[in-house]
Amino acid sequence: MIKYLFTFWVLQPLTLPSFAAGRDTTIHSKGNPIITHVYTADPAAMVYKGKVYLYTGHDEAPAGHNGYVMHNWLCFSSEDMVTWTQHTPEPMNVKTFKWAKDDAWASQVIERGGKFYWYAAMEHAIIPGKSIGVAVSDSPTGPFIDARGTALITNDMTKAMTHPWDDIDPTVMIDGDGQAYLFWGNGICYYAKLKKSMTELDGPIKTIDLPHFTEAPWINKRNGWYYLSYAYQFPEKIAYAMSRSINGPWIYKGIINELAGNSNTNHQAIIDFKGKSYFIYHTGALAADAGSFHRSVCIDYLYYNKDGTIKRVVMTTEGVRKAK
Numbered sequence: 001m002i003k004y005l006f007t008f009w010v011l012q013p014l015t016l017p018s019f020a021a022g023r024d025t026t027i028h029s030k031g032n033p034i035i036t037h038v039y040t041a042d043p044a045a046m047v048y049k050g051k052v053y054l055y056t057g058h059d060e061a062p063a064g065h066n067g068y069v070m071h072n073w074l075c076f077s078s079e080d081m082v083t084w085t086q087h088t089p090e091p092m093n094v095k096t097f098k099w100a101k102d103d104a105w106a107s108q109v110i111e112r113g114g115k116f117y118w119y120a121a122m123e124h125a126i127i128p129g130k131s132i133g134v135a136v137s138d139s140p141t142g143p144f145i146d147a148r149g150t151a152l153i154t155n156d157m158t159k160a161m162t163h164p165w166d167d168i169d170p171t172v173m174i175d176g177d178g179q180a181y182l183f184w185g186n187g188i189c190y191y192a193k194l195k196k197s198m199t200e201l202d203g204p205i206k207t208i209d210l211p212h213f214t215e216a217p218w219i220n221k222r223n224g225w226y227y228l229s230y231a232y233q234f235p236e237k238i239a240y241a242m243s244r245s246i247n248g249p250w251i252y253k254g255i256i257n258e259l260a261g262n263s264n265t266n267h268q269a270i271i272d273f274k275g276k277s278y279f280i281y282h283t284g285a286l287a288a289d290a291g292s293f294h295r296s297v298c299i300d301y302l303y304y305n306k307d308g309t310i311k312r313v314v315m316t317t318e319g320v321r322k323a324k
């Protein structure tokens with residue numbers, strides 16, 4: 001804890017609310033970034049029973065360090081997108097997965113049958129490269145336990161890219177017929193069916209050809225359209241493709257979000273909540289130095305055109321108003 005405090009005071013004088021283990025903390029967001037006492041990255045959001053659950057990575061790089069230092073994930077919830085509760089203790093850590101070495105990278109949680117499945121990318125301890133694990137809980141706020149005891153995806157299972165970090169950034173969706181899908185990737189977008197158990201693949205790993213795909217796929221469905229948004233080029237913008245089927249063909253539609261200030265990554269989540277659509281992403285706006293490794297989650301509105309295409313996001317410092 002002392003190291004934790006020191007890290008953030010060196011970077012800039014962040015206001016630290018008191019965090020007692022096991023006691024949830026209320027955060028009154030004052031715009032973007034929405035959380036300012038701790039660095040948050042790689043947002044994934046889930047709407048469940050009238051609340052938004054926001055799951056993030058946690059940037060802890062020491063000042064001046066040129067790389068990611070990430071060991072755990074954080075969980076927040078809100079009924080109005082402005083007042084957030086941070087659920088403590090942290091609901092998931094790399095140590096949750098005995099086979100993992102470190103690097104608590106991007107993740108996503110989804111509910112099925114009253115259980116919550118948290119898919120997350122980590123460095124594998126034995127199989128060189130990044131891998132994807134899945135943890136399960138009876139509650140959206142945890143505690144989460146490793147659902148398999150082994151990684152669901154390892155680097156030796158995918159051959160389309162030769163670099164060892166192509167198995168990152170999982171996103172999951174359950175289609176109307178109950179079939180679940182896992183999408184992920186870096187440099188190429190992979191996808192595969194999941195069994196009803198949500199912890200095993202149910203068929204071959206396929207690839208999707210998307211222009212300038214870097215990473216961070218996110219799937220959402222709206223009015224009969226499937227949307228596959230993703231980080232485009234590097235430094236990253238966010239672009240998207242649309243399809244009438246989860247299996248494609250995917251038609252590239254353009255940029256949704258421009259470069260995020262002071263961060264070479266942008267990593268988005270898209271949700272609908274209480275009649276509005278939201279674009280949740282990270283920037284380096286809170287960081288005094290290397291923002292790419294000290295990122296913070298922001299939220300702005302997302303607007304669709306009548307034909308289902310997406311308008312470009314306007315990134316704001318004001319953020320969003322209370323959802324009613």
Ligand code: FUB
Binds near residue numbers: 057068121
């Ligand atoms: O946080 C580590 C990596 O940075 C994520 O996996 C990518 O999406 C990028 O945001």
